[in-house]
Structures are given as structure tokens and as C-alpha cells.
Amino acid sequence: MRRWLTRCRTLIQRSRHREDLDNEIRFHLEMETEKLIRTGVDVAEAKRRARLVFGGVDRFKEEVREVDGISRVEALVTDVRYALRRLVGQPFHTALLIGALGATVGSSIGIGLATLPIVSLDLPFHDPAGLVALRQRTPDGRYLPVSLPDLHVWGESDPGLAGVAGYDPALVSVRDDSGTRFRVGGAEVTANLFDVLGVSPLLGRAFTPEDDIPGAIAQAVVSNRFWVERLGADASRLGQDIEIGGEPHAVIGVMKPGFNFPSGADIWVSAGRLESYQDPLNFDLIGVARYAPQSSFEAIVAAAPAIGERLRTAYPGRDPGLSPAPTPFVQLVLPPATATVSWLLVGGVVILLLIGLSTCLHLAVLRHRARSYELATRLRLGATPDRVLRQLVTEGTVTAALALTIMFPIAWALYVPLLELARSEMPELTHAAPGIGMYVIMLPLSYALLLATLTTPTVMWWMGASGRRAVGTARGDGPTRSLFVGSQVAVAVALLSTALGATSIFLRLTATDPGFRNEGVVTALLSFPSDVFSERDARRAVVSSVLERIQALPNVEYAAVTLRTPVSGARIEYAVAGESQLDVSAPIVAVFNAASSDLYKALGIPLLAGRTFNGADDGSGEPVAIVSQRLADELWGSDPIGRTLRLGNDRNSVEPGAPDHRVVGVVGDITHEGYLGRPTPAVWVPYAQFPAYYATVVLRSASADVPGVIQALPDALRGASPEIVVDRVTPLTALLRDSVARPRLLARIMGTLAFTALLMTLMGTYAVLAWWVSRRQREVGIRRALGSTAGRTVAWVLGSVARPALLGGAFGAAVGWGAQRWLAGTITGAGVDPVWPVVALLLVLCGTGAAALGPALRLIREPIRRALGAG
Amino acid sequence: MTDPTDVLHGTLNLLILQTLRQGRMHGWGISERIQAVSQNTLKVNQGSLYPALHRMEQSGLLNSSWGRSDNGRRAKFYELTELGRDHLAVERTTWRRFQGAVELVLANG
Numbered sequence: 001m002r003r004w005l006t007r008c009r010t011l012i013q014r015s016r017h018r019e020d021l022d023n024e025i026r027f028h029l030e031m032e033t034e035k036l037i038r039t040g041v042d043v044a045e046a047k048r049r050a051r052l053v054f055g056g057v058d059r060f061k062e063e064v065r066e067v068d069g070i071s072r073v074e075a076l077v078t079d080v081r082y083a084l085r086r087l088v089g090q091p092f093h094t095a096l097l098i099g100a101l102g103a104t105v106g107s108s109i110g111i112g113l114a115t116l117p118i119v120s121l122d123l124p125f126h127d128p129a130g131l132v133a134l135r136q137r138t139p140d141g142r143y144l145p146v147s148l149p150d151l152h153v154w155g156e157s158d159p160g161l162a163g164v165a166g167y168d169p170a171l172v173s174v175r176d177d178s179g180t181r182f183r184v185g186g187a188e189v190t191a192n193l194f195d196v197l198g199v200s201p202l203l204g205r206a207f208t209p210e211d212d213i214p215g216a217i218a219q220a221v222v223s224n225r226f227w228v229e230r231l232g233a234d235a236s237r238l239g240q241d242i243e244i245g246g247e248p249h250a251v252i253g254v255m256k257p258g259f260n261f262p263s264g265a266d267i268w269v270s271a272g273r274l275e276s277y278q279d280p281l282n283f284d285l286i287g288v289a290r291y292a293p294q295s296s297f298e299a300i301v302a303a304a305p306a307i308g309e310r311l312r313t314a315y316p317g318r319d320p321g322l323s324p325a326p327t328p329f330v331q332l333v334l335p336p337a338t339a340t341v342s343w344l345l346v347g348g349v350v351i352l353l354l355i356g357l358s359t360c361l362h363l364a365v366l367r368h369r370a371r372s373y374e375l376a377t378r379l380r381l382g383a384t385p386d387r388v389l390r391q392l393v394t395e396g397t398v399t400a401a402l403a404l405t406i407m408f409p410i411a412w413a414l415y416v417p418l419l420e421l422a423r424s425e426m427p428e429l430t431h432a433a434p435g436i437g438m439y440v441i442m443l444p445l446s447y448a449l450l451l452a453t454l455t456t457p458t459v460m461w462w463m464g465a466s467g468r469r470a471v472g473t474a475r476g477d478g479p480t481r482s483l484f485v486g487s488q489v490a491v492a493v494a495l496l497s498t499a500l501g502a503t504s505i506f507l508r509l510t511a512t513d514p515g516f517r518n519e520g521v522v523t524a525l526l527s528f529p530s531d532v533f534s535e536r537d538a539r540r541a542v543v544s545s546v547l548e549r550i551q552a553l554p555n556v557e558y559a560a561v562t563l564r565t566p567v568s569g570a571r572i573e574y575a576v577a578g579e580s581q582l583d584v585s586a587p588i589v590a591v592f593n594a595a596s597s598d599l600y601k602a603l604g605i606p607l608l609a610g611r612t613f614n615g616a617d618d619g620s621g622e623p624v625a626i627v628s629q630r631l632a633d634e635l636w637g638s639d640p641i642g643r644t645l646r647l648g649n650d651r652n653s654v655e656p657g658a659p660d661h662r663v664v665g666v667v668g669d670i671t672h673e674g675y676l677g678r679p680t681p682a683v684w685v686p687y688a689q690f691p692a693y694y695a696t697v698v699l700r701s702a703s704a705d706v707p708g709v710i711q712a713l714p715d716a717l718r719g720a721s722p723e724i725v726v727d728r729v730t731p732l733t734a735l736l737r738d739s740v741a742r743p744r745l746l747a748r749i750m751g752t753l754a755f756t757a758l759l760m761t762l763m764g765t766y767a768v769l770a771w772w773v774s775r776r777q778r779e780v781g782i783r784r785a786l787g788s789t790a791g792r793t794v795a796w797v798l799g800s801v802a803r804p805a806l807l808g809g810a811f812g813a814a815v816g817w818g819a820q821r822w823l824a825g826t827i828t829g830a831g832v833d834p835v836w837p838v839v840a841l842l843l844v845l846c847g848t849g850a851a852a853l854g855p856a857l858r859l860i861r862e863p864i865r866r867a868l869g870a871g
Numbered sequence: 872m873t874d875p876t877d878v879l880h881g882t883l884n885l886l887i888l889q890t891l892r893q894g895r896m897h898g899w900g901i902s903e904r905i906q907a908v909s910q911n912t913l914k915v916n917q918g919s920l921y922p923a924l925h926r927m928e929q930s931g932l933l934n935s936s937w938g939r940s941d942n943g944r945r946a947k948f949y950e951l952t953e954l955g956r957d958h959l960a961v962e963r964t965t966w967r968r969f970q971g972a973v974e975l976v977l978a979n980g
Contacts, residue, residue, distance in 0.1 A: 020937075020947065021921075023945065023947070024898060024921065024946075024947045025921065027897065027898075027899065027940070027944060027945070027946045027947070028897075028898055028899045028902075028917065028921075030944070031899040031940075031944075032899065032917075034942075053917060054917045054918055055916065055917065055918030056918065057918075059918070060918040060919075060921055060922065063918075063921075063922040064921050064922050064925045066922075067922050067925045067926045067929060
């Protein structure tokens, strides 16, 4: 430490150190001279001998300065000054180089940082890769949840599992302080779920094994969001009761911010205390387990058949066709398209970075070649290759530092909005925040990248000049420039073509007719708590009252209820059979729904035959149904009105004893997954004949005042009964928009990547050509002096990039076409349009031409005399 | 009298430390003292002396300060630090072992 302090002090007081050293040596020489004089030598001879005995004074001074670390610092200061003088002396080239470096690497880093949370599968729990989902599979390959006793068997039988937990996601109704009931996402969980996921509460405690015993006290853990927004972050509420599902629960803990698992959950209650979960055939829980340190996913899969055998032995009533099916937990909780999006993003960012670095490298090569005469002269004048290398590396270091000042604002300007966009489109990322830490970590990395790129040509030269490695003779700029332009154009065309394709797929999706009209439609979810609305008549009555009140609202044209809207993302599917098809082994599967009479008018679904439901279709009336055109065609082909159909209890079969439903109407086909779905067979029964504990209100506003209707709706609904839980009052247009959130996010990010790639290519082409042209001023001056016209000069410059641009562009278009096909198949299953690679090719070629035109025009504007004087 | 010999490579630090054990001294004084004590047998290469002194100062073995020499001139004086004293003890032991080993080889080799 002391040594470093001394060295630092010496460095700061360099001139004083030099003076001290001079004085010290002078004193020594004077003493030696006096000693010699005392022996009779004359003064001049004594001085000469004293210096002779001492040796080379300057060499030893230099040696001392080397020991004290002064020489290196002074050399560095000199090199930095020299580098700055050179950079300032060539403002055009400096601006070109620093601008290109900063912009290209900055955009890559900005976009790359924003994609990190997406590609790193940033789930809000510890080591997601160490978790396995435990479910069971039916013979037809569908996955089902498991029962709580199933999970106990897993935990007891498989030594490869360190902990086995389960959760049952559900919407739960909560009563706030004003007495209003509202619905939030929640889950009934086993007491050890948080332990298995590796998360802990911020306040209070998680569940304990005692909380999981049947009949235990009702308790709840709440999310940080719920704690802040609903309980006012009031510490005194910890331990107090809130009403959940009509039952008071003591709030025992608050989770950390960002933990809302399963997706959107705000409340967790213990599942084990409820009797219903003790039933071995009640398959409601999704199992999640953590591998033991010595185990692996493959070992868990290998143990599954034995677990199945134990389950069948322990619970004889079980369907023998069900088999335990462990899967990686990450696959379960992240949507399937996420991996594809991740790969696309990683690929895009890497390509961007390569474009940026290739521009920088090319500029560095050009700069180095422009100095080859200077370097050769310096070597001939006695400079060592090492000394020249040090100077050039210092120059690269200064240039890279200047580029950083541009790079970081650009990176930040892209990073923050892109991350915000990703967060708004992907609920899994709501806890991701702009990480200044990550941003700072990128500083040395990006600096090293810039420095390495800038100094690569210098190091190659040094290796040749020092005889460490034979370096080929300098080639002309032509092949390098062609390779550069060709590869950049290829990449830009490929990316732009993919982005245009992705955008067109997205636009086509949103232009698809879903079979219903969404403009002016408002929806709201209703729940009828079982403690108040246990009777079917009570639910019929409250729905009737709800409809009357909504109809009475100003500007409401039609009002109806249904179980789920076509864009809710969840649907019930039942096997359906016509009266003559009960023996069909593979029944038709249709989306099942219940509706009140005006649903079709409210949603603009055309009535093709028969009638809609009416007042006679109540609980005591004949069971009736309305079918979609597709279902009618598949069941009977023609004349469906008056025919009867039967509904199964699941997708697999229809029991012979199921009641007949007489078909009273046929309506147009609709999709059931927003824009992403295909029209599917559908059947509706009257809500009055299927009064569930929940419903979705659907109303069409007669005016454009949808916000006004949204504002008035909750009070009108609660006016029917204060016990109704009202949730998600939303325009249908917003729900439809959400249904294409992922393709939209992909199109936007791909668009950003492609646009940045295009800009970088144009900038790189411009920079490289501008540099190249500036070194050719003299040659062009001679050509022009010999009679070459301005037009031929421009054509010469443009011609230098035309061929590689065309070849690279064609290659890029082919790659873009392939990528577009893959993208369409993977994300949406939609078709592709061959026009986009061609459009992308034309756009990039025009842009490259325009970028090359600038330097060409600059060249011909230069007076011939001045051009002839340029080196 | 024979001409003094250059200090054996690697022993300059030991000689400087040992010389400074007598008290603070300037560079020329150290050089003269080594030559005198060795009865004109050892001669310090004067040009190597100063890099060695600065290196030892950087290593914390010596401290330096400016003062007046016997003839009233301004000179830079060096003195041992505690670390320097410890280092001297180690260097002396190493040297004695080396010297004994060389003696053994000369006597029996």
C-alpha cells in the first residue's frame, strides 16, 4: 500500500522527481570529481573521469525513472496527446469512426440488454431449471392435474425429489373494507410450495405444515402488489382477517415484489386444510418438485412408471389409463412461443453486433492501411515495432473511449423503451426493471470489444513487423470492401424481410374476421359466491336483474350474458353427438357455452336459421341449443333445426343417458382464441338452463361513449346484488388486442432489429465508402483532369458497391424467405407472402445506393486542383 | 594492491542494506563506504547504485530524505526502514548459507 502511495505521489510530482534525480546524480558526480581533484587531477579531467566512472548518466536516469514508473506514464501521456492530435487533425474521419462505432455497438448493446430478461427465462423463483412439473397424461396425450394424495405418493416414493408441492390456480373473490367484493388471481397451494420454489416472504411468514392439516385455521399469504394496493401497506393488517371466498382468512405473510406466481396471483391460501383436496380422485393440483442434488430430470421420468403402479394400487378407483407425466417446469409456466422468440432475439442481436463490428473492423483496416507509409517511415527511422504498437493501441484506446460517450446514450435510449414494451406484452416480465447494474457491467465489456476491433489491424501489422508471424502483403481495398458491403446488405435484407414478414403476419391476423364484431362491445366478469347464490333460481334471478339494469343504462343497445367470451383464452369443450350418432366412437368435439337471448346481437354473430333463445327457454322448459354452422354441418349436413343433440361430460364420449337438446337456431362460425384461433364447432345452451356460478356480461353500446358505459357498468351490476363480484370491465377490442400480444411483440422487436440493422448497414456503407473515396481524391482528380465526366465518376463509385450489394442482397432475400416461413409456421401457423423478401431487397439496395451517392457527390464537388493536391 | 572488483551480481542489495545499518547515508557515501570497508576489494558500479536504491525505496526497504552533506551540499540521504532491517537479517542468513556452501565445494570438491 505504502509502495503504491509513494508511486502515486511520484507520478503526480513528475517534474519535481526529475529535478530531484538530476540533483542526486549531480551531487554524486561533484563528490567524485572533488575526490579526483584531491588526488591531483585537474578539474576538467576530474569531471571527465567522474562521468566515465559513473557510466551513461542518461541511461541510468532513464533506468531509475523506469523503476519509479515515471517513464511509462510519460510515454502514455505523450501517446495520448499524439492520439488526440491525430484525431483532432482529421475531424471528418474521426467523426465517421467514432459515430459508426458508438451507434453500431450502442444499438446492439441496447437491444441486447432489453432482450436479456426474455431470453434468460427470468422466472421469479430460485433455479427454475431445477424444478419439475408433476402431472398425469391421458391415453390421448392430454395432461391433467393430479390430486393431493398423488403428490404425497410422489414425495414418499421418489428419492430423486427434494420437495413436492402443488398449486391450483383460481380466481378468488375478496371483500374490501367498503364491503364490495372483487376478484383477484390466486391459488390454493400446499404449505411447502414457497419452499420448493425457493422464495420467501418479505413480511410475516409462509405456510407451515400445521396449516396444511384438514380443518386448520384459514390463513392467506398476499402479494406485495395486493399488500400495497388493497391493504395500504399497513403493517397492522398483518395477522388481521380479510374475507376470501366468503370466509375470513388471517393474513400471515406478504411476498416480495414481483412474485405473482401462478401468473397474476395475488393471494395464496392453504389447499391441504380443505376436505375436497383429500380426495385421491380430485385432480385439481399441478405438482411441482425440486430435484434432489444427485438426481436429474431423466431419473424422475424413469421412476414415473413405478409411481403410476403405486398410485393404481393405493387408489383402485383411479382410471388405469392415467399415467404420471413429469415435464420440465419451465416448459409448463412459459408459453411455448417464448423459446422461439428468445432464439429469434438472440440471433437478431448477434447479427446486429456482427454488422456493427464488421463496420468498425473495416474502418479500422482502412485507417491502418492509410497509415502504412507513415508506419514504414517510422520503422526505418529507428522506432521499434513495440513502441509503434504501444502508440497505436493508445490511439485505439482513446478512440474507443470517445465512442463510449456516444454508445451509452444510444444503448440506454433503446434499452429502456424496449424493456418497457416487453414488460407490457409479457406478464412474466412484469418484475423486470431497467438494471443500471447490468448496464454498468456492460461498460468494460463493450469497451474491450471496441478496443479489440480497433486494434486488430494494428496487432496484425505488429506481428508482421516484429517477425513474429508472416503477414501477407497488403492487398487492395477492393475485395475487403466487396465482402463488407455484400455481407452487410445480405444481413440487412434477411432481417428486414423477416421483420416485414412478421409484421404482415400480424396485420393479417388482426384483419382476420373472427366471426363477431368487437367495436363498441364491453364485457365484465361476474362471480356469484356460493355462500349467497347456492340455488340455481337465485343465480337465474340475479342474472335477470343484471340484464334489466344494464339494458336500462343509457346508450346500451343490447345486453347479454354468456359463460366466456370468444377471446377469454379459456374454453370448455364437450363431445357432442346427434341423435343418430350415439354409437360413434370418435365424437365431434365442440366449444360449449351458455348464453342469454341477445348474445348474438350484442356480438354481431349472424343468425343463419331458426331463432335465438327466448323467455320460454328457462329452467323448466325443454332443453334447447343453438349450434354454429360448422357443428350443424358436421352433425347433420342439412336441416338442423328441430334435430336433437346430446352433450358429453368431457371431450371423450357422450353417455347414452344424457338429455336431448333440441336445436332451435344456427349461427355463424366464430373463433374462440381471438385472432389466433380458427373457427371451431360451437354449441350454446340457454343460460337459464345452465346457471353457473359465474358469467360474462356482454353489451353493445349504441354510441361511441364506451368509456362512459365502462364507468357506469360496475354500479349497475352491483345494484342487482351487492354480493356479486365484478371484475375486468373491459372493451372487447382490448381483449382482442391482448390475444395477439405475442405476435405483436415479436413483430415490433423484429421491426426494431431490422430497422436498426438497416440503419447500421447504410451507415456502415456510407462510412466505408466515404473513407475510401476520401483516400481516392487524388486518383479521381487525375481522372477528371484527363476528361472523365462527373457522371462517370459517380457511376464508378456506385459501381464499386453494386455487384457485392446485389449478390449479398439476393442471398439475404433467400435467407429472409426461409426465416419468414419458419416464423409463420412456428408462431401462428399462418401462410407467408413472397413479396416481402423482394420489397426488403429493393429497400436495402435503394438505401445502399443512396448511402454510396453521398461520398460520390462529395468527390465530384471537390475542385480538381484541390483533389490533385490530396494524398 | 589489485584493482577493485565489481560487486558480485545479486549482492548489491545486501551490501547497501548492511552499509545503511550504520545510519543514513547518501548514494556516493554508500559507494565509498563499501569500497573502503572491503579494503578497496569491491567497487560498486555507480550507475547501478541509483536504480537499486530507488527500487529498494519503492519496496519499502529504505526511506529517503533531502539533507546537507558534510561539505554543506544538498544531498539525498537514505536510511533503513523496519522492513529493511528485517530483510537484511534474511539476506545475511541466505548469504552465510551460500558462502558456507561455496566453501564446502572449494574445500571438498
